[in-house]
Amino acid sequence: MENKYTLDDISKRLKVSTRTLLREIKRGKLKSQRVGRRHLVSEVEIESYLGKGRDEDYLEKTISMFLKDVKVxxxxxxxxxxxxxxxxxxxxxxxxxxxxxxxxxxxxxxxxxxxxxxxxxxxxxxxxxxxxxxxxxxxxxxxxxxxxxxxxxxxxxxxxxxxxxxxxxxxxxxxxxxxxxxxxxxxxxxxxxxxxxxxxxxxxxxxxxxxxxxxxxxxxxxxxxxxxxxxxxxxxxxxxxxRGYHRYCFTIHGEAVHTGSRYKPGINAISKMTKFINEVESYEFPKPLGSLFSFGGRLTFSKIEGGRAINMVPDSCSAWLDVRTTPEISKDRLDEDLAKIIDKIKVRDKNFKIDVQYMVGQQAxxxxxxxxxxxxxxxxxxxxxxxxxxxxxxxxxxxxxxxxxxxxxxxxxxxxxxxxxxxxxxxxxxxxxxxxxxxxxxxxxxxxxxxxxx
CATH class of the missing domain: 3.40.630.10 (Zn peptidases)
Structure with missing residues (x-):
C-alpha cells in the first residue's frame, strides 16, 4: 500500500507552512485525498508537485513556495x-x-x-x-x-x-x-x-x-x-x-578690527572666502571617458561659518567643500588642482592666508x-x-x-x-x-x- 502523508508531515519535509500547502491544494497544484478533516498526499503526488527529476521545475517551485510562505x-x-x-x-x-x-x-x-x-x-x-x-x-x-x-x-x-x-x-x-x-x-x-x-x-x-x-x-x-x-x-x-567623494574644510584667516575704525581697515576673512569660493566653482572637471559617468563631476560648498559680531571685521571664515569625482580624477590630482587655485590667489593677494584640511573620501x-x-x-x-x-x-x-x-x-x-x-x-x-x-x-x-x- 502506498504511503500517504499529512500536511504536517509534508510541511516539515518541505520546510514550508501548512497554510502554504492548503493554498496550493485549493489552487489545484497539489493533489490530496480528503479523509475526514485531514488531507493526505501520496509520495507520487508530492514528487509530481515538486517536479522531482526535473531540476529546473523543482527549483522554480521551491523558490515560489518559499516566497509565498514568507511574504507576510x-x-x-x-x-x-x-x-x-x-x-x-x-x-x-x-x-x-x-x-x-x-x-x-x-x-x-x-x-x-x-x-x-x-x-x-x-x-x-x-x-x-x-x-x-x-x-x-x-x-x-x-x-x-x-x-x-x-x-x-x-x-x-x-x-x-x-x-x-x-x-x-x-x-x-x-x-x-x-x-x-x-x-x-x-x-x-x-x-x-x-x-x-x-x-x-x-x-x-x-x-x-x-x-x-x-x-x-x-x-x-x-x-x-x-x-x-x-x-x-x-x-x-x-x-x-x-562617483568618488572628497570633503575638505578651508579656513581663511584675516585681521579683526572694529568696523567703525577710522584708520585700520582690517582683513575681512569672509570677503576673501567669497573670492576663493568663486575661483573654486570655476573649476572644470575632465570629460568622462565612458557613458556610465556622463553626468560628470560636481563640487559644492555646502556650509560656511565666519564672523563673531556685527561690528567686527571677521578674522576667520571656514567653508566646507564636497567634491564628487569620476574615475578620471584621483584625489592626488584634485589636491594638486586645488593647490594651484590657492597659489594663483596668493600671487594676487599677499594677505591671503588659508588652511586646508582633508576630511574624508573615497575614489570613484x-x-x-x-x-x-x-x-x-x-x-x-x-x-x-x-x-x-x-x-x-x-x-x-x-x-x-x-x-x-x-x-x-x-x-x-x-x-x-x-x-x-x-x-x-x-x-x-x-x-x-x-x-x-x-x-x-x-x-x-x-x-x-x-x-x-x-
Missing amino acids: EMISTLQKMVSRPSVASEVGQEAKLANLIKHKFDKWGIRSNVYEEGSEVAVRASYGLADDGILLDSPLDTLPPGDLVKWTYPPFDGVIRKGKMYGRGTADCKAGIVAMMYTILFFRKFFDEEKLRIEVVFDGGEQDGSFAGMKLVLKRGLPVTAGIVGYAGDMKDILVGA YMVNPKGKIVELIGQSCQVVLNRKMYLTASGPAHVGNLLNESNIPTVVFGPMGENVHSYDEYIEISSIPKVVEIYIRTIIKYFDIDSNSF
Missing part, C-alpha cells in the same frame, strides 16, 4: 525595523537595530555576530563553507526624519497605503536588509553548506561617509569575491560604479561591465522582471567604493522605492519578494549549483 513575514519584519529608528546621529540606535537583526538570525539557526567599537557597529551573518563567498550588504543607519509635519504618515510607523510602506529607512535601506535576510534564510533551508558561501553584512557609518561599520568587518577578514548592495531604486538598472570606481557578478545579476533580473537591465553608475558614493578598494567588485540593486533622504520615503512592497528571487537566482548561478545540492 517579510512585511512584518520590515515594519518592525522601521519602528526601530536607526538615525546615524543618535548614539545607540544602530546597535539596537543590529541586535534585533541578530536575534532573528539566531532564531533561524544562522551564524551571526554584532561588532561594536565605540559608536561603530555592524552585524554579520554567514552561511556556507566554501573558501570564497558572495557579499550581501545594506546600511543600518538612516538620516533623521526632519520636520515631522511634512510627513503624510508618521516616519516610524511603517504605514501601508496602496501597496507602499512609508517611513524613514524603508527605501534606505531596511527593505534591502529584509530582502537579504530572507535570501540567506532560503539557502539555510534548502541548500547544503558545502556548495557555497554567503556573507551578509549590515553596517553603520554609511550616512556620514565613514563606512565605519564595514571597516570593522573588513579588518576581521571578508572572504568574498563579489558583492551586492541593496539600495532601493527603480529596478530598471544595475549600478556598476559610483567602476566594475567590469562584463564581469561575472554583473552578467549573472543581469540574467536573473531578466528572468524575474522580464526585461533587459541598463548598466549605469551612481551619482552618490556608497560603501561599494570602499569594497572596490578592497578588491571586491560590487554592484547595486535593491527593491523599488523613492524619496530617499526626503519626506514620505517609501518602498513598493511587491518589489521585495522579486528582489529576493533575483538574489537567490544570482547566488545559485554564481556558485554553479543545482537542485541536487538541496
